[in-house]
Amino acid sequence: xxxxxxxxxxxxxxxxxxxxxxxxxxxxxxxxxxxxxxxxxxxxxxxxxxxxxxxxxxxxxxxxxxxxxxxxxxxxxxxxxxxxxxxxxxxxxxxxxxxxxxxxxxxxxxxxxxxxxxxxxxxxxxxxxxxxxxxxxxxxxxxxxxxxxxxxxxxxxxxxxxxxxxxxxxxxxxxxxxxxxxxxxxxxxxxxxxxxxxxxxxxxxxxxxxxxxxxxxxxxxxxxxxxxxxxxxxxxxxxxxxxxxxxxxxxxxxxxxxxxxxxxxxxxxxxxxxxxxxxxxxxxxxxxxxxxxxxxxxxxxxxxxxxxxxxxxxxxxxxxxxxxxxxxxxxxxxxxxxxxxxxxxxxxxxxxxxxxxxxxxxxxxxxxxxxxxxxxxxxxxxxxxxxxxxxxxxxxxxxxxxxxxxxxxxxxxxxxxxxxxxxxxxxx
Amino acid sequence: xxxxxxxxxxxxxxxxxxxxxxxxxxxxxxxxxxxxxxxxxxxxxxxxxxxxxxxxxxxxxxxxxxxxxxxxxxxxxxxxxxxxxxxxxxxxxxxxxxxxxxxxxxxxxxxxxxxxxxxxxxxxxxxxxxxxxxxxxxxxxxxxxxxxxxxxxxxxxxxxxxxxxxxxxxxxxxxxxxxxxxxxxxxxxxxxxxxxxxxxxxxxxxxxxxxxxxxxxxxxxxxxxxxxxxxxxxxxxxxxxxxxxxxxxxxxxxxxxxxxxxxxxxxxxxxxxxxxxxxxxxxxxxxxxxxxxxxxxxxxxxxxxxxxxxxxxxxxxxxxxxxxxxxxxxxxxxxxxxxxxxxxxxxxxxxxxxxxxxxxxxxxxxxxxxxxxxxxxxxxxxxxxxxxxxxxxxxxxxxxxxxxxxxxxxxxxxxxxxxxxxxxxxxx
Numbered sequence: 016x017x018x019x020x021x022x023x024x025x026x027x028x029x030x031x032x033x034x035x036x037x038x039x040x041x042x043x044x045x046x047x048x049x050x051x052x053x054x055x056x057x058x059x060x061x062x063x064x065x066x067x068x069x070x071x072x073x074x075x076x077x078x079x080x081x082x083x084x085x086x087x088x089x090x091x092x093x094x095x096x097x098x099x100x101x102x103x104x105x106x107x108x109x110x111x112x113x114x115x116x117x118x119x120x121x122x123x124x125x126x127x128x129x130x131x132x133x134x135x136x137x138x139x140x141x142x143x144x145x146x147x148x149x150x151x152x153x154x155x156x157x158x159x160x161x162x163x164x165x166x167x168x169x170x171x172x173x174x175x176x177x178x179x180x181x182x183x184x185x186x187x188x189x190x191x192x193x194x195x196x197x198x199x200x201x202x203x204x205x206x207x208x209x210x211x212x213x214x215x216x217x218x219x220x221x222x223x224x225x226x227x228x229x230x231x232x233x234x235x236x237x238x239x240x241x242x243x244x245x246x247x248x249x250x251x252x253x254x255x256x257x258x259x260x261x262x263x264x265x266x267x268x269x270x271x272x273x274x275x276x277x278x279x280x281x282x283x284x285x286x287x288x289x290x291x292x293x294x295x296x297x298x299x300x301x302x303x304x305x306x307x308x309x310x311x312x313x314x315x316x317x318x319x320x321x322x323x324x325x326x327x328x329x330x331x332x333x334x335x336x337x338x339x340x341x342x343x344x345x346x347x348x349x350x351x352x353x354x355x356x357x358x359x360x361x362x363x364x365x366x367x368x369x370x371x372x373x374x375x376x377x378x379x380x381x382x383x384x385x386x387x388x389x390x391x392x393x394x395x396x397x398x399x400x401x402x403x404x405x406x407x408x409x410x411x412x413x414x415x416x417x418x419x420x421x422x423x424x425x426x427x428x429x430x431x432x433x434x435x436x437x438x439x440x441x442x443x
Numbered sequence: 444x445x446x447x448x449x450x451x452x453x454x455x456x457x458x459x460x461x462x463x464x465x466x467x468x469x470x471x472x473x474x475x476x477x478x479x480x481x482x483x484x485x486x487x488x489x490x491x492x493x494x495x496x497x498x499x500x501x502x503x504x505x506x507x508x509x510x511x512x513x514x515x516x517x518x519x520x521x522x523x524x525x526x527x528x529x530x531x532x533x534x535x536x537x538x539x540x541x542x543x544x545x546x547x548x549x550x551x552x553x554x555x556x557x558x559x560x561x562x563x564x565x566x567x568x569x570x571x572x573x574x575x576x577x578x579x580x581x582x583x584x585x586x587x588x589x590x591x592x593x594x595x596x597x598x599x600x601x602x603x604x605x606x607x608x609x610x611x612x613x614x615x616x617x618x619x620x621x622x623x624x625x626x627x628x629x630x631x632x633x634x635x636x637x638x639x640x641x642x643x644x645x646x647x648x649x650x651x652x653x654x655x656x657x658x659x660x661x662x663x664x665x666x667x668x669x670x671x672x673x674x675x676x677x678x679x680x681x682x683x684x685x686x687x688x689x690x691x692x693x694x695x696x697x698x699x700x701x702x703x704x705x706x707x708x709x710x711x712x713x714x715x716x717x718x719x720x721x722x723x724x725x726x727x728x729x730x731x732x733x734x735x736x737x738x739x740x741x742x743x744x745x746x747x748x749x750x751x752x753x754x755x756x757x758x759x760x761x762x763x764x765x766x767x768x769x770x771x772x773x774x775x776x777x778x779x780x781x782x783x784x785x786x787x788x789x790x791x792x793x794x795x796x797x798x799x800x801x802x803x804x805x806x807x808x809x810x811x812x813x814x815x816x817x818x819x820x821x822x823x824x825x826x827x828x829x830x831x832x833x834x835x836x837x838x839x840x841x842x843x844x845x846x847x848x849x850x851x852x853x854x855x856x857x858x859x860x861x862x863x864x865x866x867x868x869x870x871x
Contacts, residue, residue, distance in 0.1 A: 033735070037593050037735060041593065041595070044595065045592070045593070047660070047773045047774075047777055048592050048772060048773055049592070050774075146590070152735070152736040152737065152739060153739060154585075154586045154589070154590025154591065154739075157582075157585060157586070157589060157590045158582045158585070158586070158590075161582070161585060161757060161760065161761060161764075161766075162574070162582025162585045162586075162754075162757040163582065163753060163757060164473070164476050164477070164756065164757055164760035164761075165465050165469065165473070165752065165753050165755075165756025165757060165759070165760060166753055166756075167469070167472065232475070288721070290718070290721070290742060293716070293718070293721060305753065306749070307461070307465060307580070307749040307750065307752055307753035307756070308580040308743065308744070308749060308750050308753035308754075309580065309743070309744050309747075309749060309750055310743065310744070311580060311581060311582075311741070311742070311743040312740075312741070312742040312743065313739070313740070313741055313742075314718060314739070314740040314741075314742070315736065315737070315738065315739040315740065316736070316737050316738070319737075321734070321735040321736060321737060322735065322736050322737055324593065324735055325591060325593050325594055325733065325735035325736035326590075326736075327593075328592065328593025328594075328735070329589060329590045329591060329592055329593060331593070332589065332592035332593060333589060333592075336589075336766070336767075336768060337765075337766075337767070338589075338764070338765075338766045339764075339765070340764060344476060345475045345476055346475075346478075349475055
């Protein structure tokens with residue numbers, strides 16, 4: 016195959032420019048590796064005149080990404096605009112309809128429309144690749160879909176939002192409050208335009224829903240992801256968890272249970288000496304467990320020009336080499352509709368209560384837990400200056416439903432001052 | 444493609460049996476993922492009668508793996524016998540000559556004959572895949588060859604011999620001597636028949652030479668790997684390194700420099716809070732650095748039935764899907780002969796000397812270092828009961844050649860009691 020592979024790139028932000036740079040600077044390397052030249056024929060972005068520090072004069076320009084997607088001189092439509100709907104969706108649909116393969120970094124789009132797009136691509140005999148949509152530069156989609164294809168995957172976990180991990184790391188390392196670090200992250204431009212996408216766990220939830228689909232052969236179902244953000248995590252909880260031997264991470268977990276597929280993205284405690292516990296700053300980590308391979312841990316930069324462009328180019332090179340794999344690893348029509356299971360697989364929990372400082376208060380709480388079948392692994396009451404006494408409890412393994420019932424019953428005891436913090440301890 | 448992919452498996456030890464189990468137990472999963480049935484048609488091993496706990500009666504039996512490799516009903520020859528020459532080499536050559544693809548876990552064979560085999564496969568239009576040969580269940584060959592294909596790789600590092608890492612971990616955790624843990628590992632069956640393959644760094648060196656080839660597009664050159672085993676590592680060095688904030692690992696490093704390709708497999712110090720420093724027991728880790736992706740870390744089990752069979756099946760599934768990639772990532776004829784560079788890229792070093800306990804001894808050593816242009820970052824003399832005073836020095840960055848010159852000059856001072864221990868501190 017010496018026919019060039021011709022790319023049309025829509026979106027010339029950080030990642031798009033990164034892709035252009037690699038294609039321009041590594042022409043020989045790419046041709047040697049894939050067996051054919053990889054070239055850009057046309058590009059599209061919102062503003063034509065902006066100086067992006069890269070020479071675009073060799074490429075045709077389209078104001079409209081849909082027009083770009085339909086061009087006869089484009090084999091692969093590279094969508095790097097983002098957005099759950101709008102131009103990204105329209106242009107990918109147009110690309111598929113006009114017989115192009117698609118490479119995208121768009122997690123929101125695939126989390127919401129992945130099944131429909133995968134079916135459309137399949138009918139047209141085209142592929143959609145999205146390595147860059149999950150965990151930045153880490154080739155995790157490839158590992159799951161191809162490298163571990165001989166496994167029944169049992170669990171996938173990941174810290175996949177660098178901003179959240181940055182916030183939580185900085186709170187611990189520098190003793191700052193959530194609000195202080197949030198304001199700082201905002202100033203540094205680390206946050207999405209709608210910060211809830213980051214700190215509310217939505218962005219990471221999108222990624223988890225894509226990993227789930229590939230891992231378990233199920234249709235992407237973002238709405239089934241139980242989402243909990245990091246907004247309620249206090250510096251006190253971070254410190255207490257640390258003293259108990261844990262770190263708090265915004266952790267995504269997907270696992271297939273007898274009751275169905277559990278998908279949750281929530282702040283969890285993980286052992287501080289585990290690879291997940293050791294993860295700092297904006298770095299991402301994905302843990303994959305399979306019946307044959309046991310456990311694989313993949314770590315790398317979750318964002319940025321180079322890493323994300325690296326992932327895009329991995330997909331482009333696969334297409335250049337003639338590798339054709341279904342969007343979610345198996346044919347779209349074979350993806351099952353997973354039954355959604357409420358996250359109820361047993362785990363130890365961390366509880367943080369503020370109790371009225373009077374005789375019998377602790378006994379009441381212990382009784383409520385016992386009544387709900389929850390046994391206590393560790394309990395500590397910490398020093399306090401206020402009337403309310405902070406009490407920390409690490410439970411033995413229990414189900415979330417039992418814990419929720421206990422927390423509700425605690426409210427009736429009259430000794431609990433505010434809503435308890437309850438965080439799952441994920442065993443990794 | 445609904446034609447079955449037919450495997451012939453040579454070697455029915457732990458890994459071979461693991462592969463048979465996966466093919467038998469996951470027929471539907473494999474067919475769904477790859478689009479065609481994956482079946483075994485014939486097997487070969489030394490003893491036909493041995494009970495391997497798996498039903499082989501459906502498969503043709505060959506006493507001779509070469510005969511297996513030539514069978515008309517085999518599409519992929521899966522070589523799991525091992526050995527640098529002999530039946531493994533003969534049968535792989537026969538397989539290629541008779542038009543089969545090859546999947547192997549045989550690092551020794553490829554480290555020595557990889558280039559010739561890759562050229563033969565290429566001429567015959569066949570592929571050789573060897574994910575299982577490096578770092579067990581970790582899909583690292585795939586990550587390097589495909590996922591990171593858009594990168595110029597700058598450095599590859601790895602802890603890839605589980606036995607050595609087990610020995611070093613247990614020495615640190617339990618304060619045991621090298622000899623004690625070695626004897627224990629031997630009793631537990633963790634060591635190769637020739638233990639020097641493990642503790643001498645040869646097995647890990649084989650793996651590094653394969654990674655180097657893929658990372659840098661060069662012909663496999665195992666003889667150019669500078670090998671140093673862990674036999675001289677004392678519990679004292681492990682403890683001192685730990686006190687200084689480092690762990691000792693048998694670490695492979697390959698990097699392209701202006702002077703040529705450096706490949707070394709040797710005990711190094713790594714920061715104890717780095718992913719490499721945190722690695723315990725038999726787990727493997729590979730760190731890949733590329734100009735776009737920055738740094739990716741892959742961690743997983745380095746051996747065992749399930750993990751190794753998982754890697755073999757990843758390769759098998761790729762072939763079933765029709766993915767054809769050159770043995771070392773680019774056409775064998777395009778692999779360059781790298782100029783070998785002696786490991787001389789600058790790094791800090793850890794030095795452990797035994798000095799005569801008399802005035803001026805330390806000054807003499809400091810002078811020798813200074814004369815060779817080596818400056819001292821940290822120095823400490825530890826408590827001692829004997830006449831010889833243990834002195835620990837961490838240097839600033841220096842070149843190995845300067846250090847060797849200094850060590851030689853130290854012998855002439857008359858104050859050094861035995862050959863100093865000098866270990867590179869690899870910055871990760």
